Amino acid sequence: MIGKKLGILFLLFGFFLRAYLAITTSIDFFDIGLLYDAFWLLAVIGFITLIPNHHSQRLITVLVFGFFTVITIVNQMYYEYFKTLVTKNNIQGFLFVSADTLTEEYALKIPLSAFGLIIIFSVLIIFLYRSSLKSSFSKNTLIVSILSLTLITVPIIRFNYVKFDNNLDYFASDAYLFQSFEDFIQLSNRFGYFVYHTIDILNLSSAVAIEEIHDLTQTFLDAHSARKPNDTSNLFARSNLVIITVETLDTRFIHPDLTPNLYRLMNEGYQFPNFYVPTYFQGATCNTEFMALTSLYAINSNPKINNVCTSYATHNYPYALPNQLKNIGYKTTYFHSGEATFYNRDQLMPNLGFDHVYFNNSLDNMINPRHDTDLAVLIETFMDYSTPFYMHVLTYAMHGAYNQDDYDQYQPILELVYPELDKHDEIAVYYKKLIDFDNFLALLIAQLKENNVFDETLILIHSDHYPYMMNNQTLSTYLGVPVNDIDIYKQNLIMYHPSMQPNVFTDIWSTIDLTPTLLNLLHEEANFDYFLGTDYFTSTYKTVLFHNHIMTDGNIIISRTTPTKNTQLEEAQLKSLIAYELTKAWLESGNYWTFSNNP
DSSP states (O other): OOHHHHHHHHHHHHHHHHHHHHHHSSOOOSSSHHHHHHHHHHHHHHHHHTOOOHHHHHHHHHHHHHHHHHHHHHHHHHHHSSSSSOOTTTTHHHHHHHHHHHHHHHOOOOHHHHHHHHHHHHHHHHHHHSOOOOOOHHHHHHHHHHHHHHHHHHHGGGGGTTOOHHHHHHHHHHHHHHHTTTHHHHHHHHHHHHHHHHHHHHHHOOOOOOHHHHHHHHHHHHHOOOOOOOTTTTTTTTTTEEEEEEETTOOOOOOTSSHHHHHHHHHHEEEEEEEOOOOOSSSSSHHHHHHHHOOOOOOSSSSSOOOHHHHSSOOOOOOSHHHHHHTTOOOOEEEEOTTGGGGGGHHHHHHHHHHEEEGGGGGGSSOOTTOOHHHHHHHHOOOOSSSSEEEEEOTTOOOSOOOOTTTTTGGGHHHHOOTTSTTSSSSHHHHHHHHHHHHHHHHHHHHHHHHOOOGGEEEEESSSSOOOOOHHHHHHHTTTOOOGGGGEEEEEEEETTOOOOOEOSSSOOOGGGGGHHHHHHTTTSOTTTOOOSSSTTTOOOOOOOOOTTTTEEESSSBBBTTTOOOOHHHHHHHHHHHHHHHHHHHHHHSSSGGGGSSO
């Protein structure tokens, strides 16, 4: 018989850790995964009792408890920043947030509640070693262990053999969740928190066979409807292009007095108030850049990688926006005042097609990366306006967290509009950072005008993600949008050209649609075959797929597991999920264009 006291203690502490995560993350305590965790705990304690030495039993118990105590704290901290759980690969994300240059933004620290968990673990160790808790081997012990292990593995093994009536049923199933490893929170809910980490450590998730990728690609190409020109095709042909990916911009903060330049471009050009920016953690900013420039999905939830930028930076992307514009004579240049090696941008950006990439170290660190107004110095130093150009700028100022005083010079401006905001309030700090970006925008426009290229330049301004590093309650209260609502991802994309007549376009679209939309406006002869997004101005049914596989057409919202009677939306969901899997296959294969009939 298993030592009941030791077994009960093991179960209670395991359930306590799961309950702790249910409070500090979005894991559900009462889900079927709780049963899987119970079987896992019983199996482990059963095998521990096979150890004949009772001191060794205690040591192994402490090591198992200790490991999962640490992992639980790590998961709590990781979830705070990236809204997901860790794997053995993505845990390197902590290397980024603990970097010296970023400590102030992220304020990486162990939460106070974790110290309570450590104290409870310490008390448990003392109790184990001062008590007479011990277990001896018996046939019942072996039976319980094997039975528990069987109850975990058999349902999982059967996923390799179960058949589905159609692809949508497969995508809605636990089999897809397990095989794809797409959602770590749901994996813990459905298969158990301890089981999830065991699968990750043992690398038991499945992979797409290379021979299947060709068939999948060919199926996609065969079903890909031919692109048709529309009224906006080549509307701005041969215009210069400036794309500004604005760090943590939430356009609901744009104000006519605090951000007059943003406000003017928004109201004098095209604005798209239903533009969604799905946030793919971790590496949210670079994942958004990748989606915007390639029209492929970011697949950072794949357990084999950290994010697309760190894992696939060395690939070539011949159909990316900068590569296609470079092929027709544009000079392509990328600017960012951050570190060149952060998210491997120094490798990724040239492979996307940028002829020149400039970072903070290009000026021997003479600029303050936290000030977008200093970024204008970098651009003025290296930008060549003499030929048709595509300039891409990634800003920095509005990066979280919102606890800095670097922007207090803007306090008097803020007080004129919002005198009630305390200078150290998160909203106040965010506004001051936004003012700095708006001043950068004024400096950039001045440069374009001084070089006589402003009148021939299309400017696109979009966000990389919502201010997720701000206190959730503070942000939700101020915006009136809960952070767990998909509308938290909704932004107002700004497109401006001096020849434009102001217009508001209300159809929904998202980051993945940017490249086909811009190529349609600038270069309709481009290759659109491998884009998973769609030109916004094409007359088609529009939907948005989010990182958690929720989809909406602007009216109806469905998840991967909750189909709707709306056949059109279901078909769009199935197409997008297949495209999402196709992205993984292409990127895992290394060179997705090698499967093209026209490489």
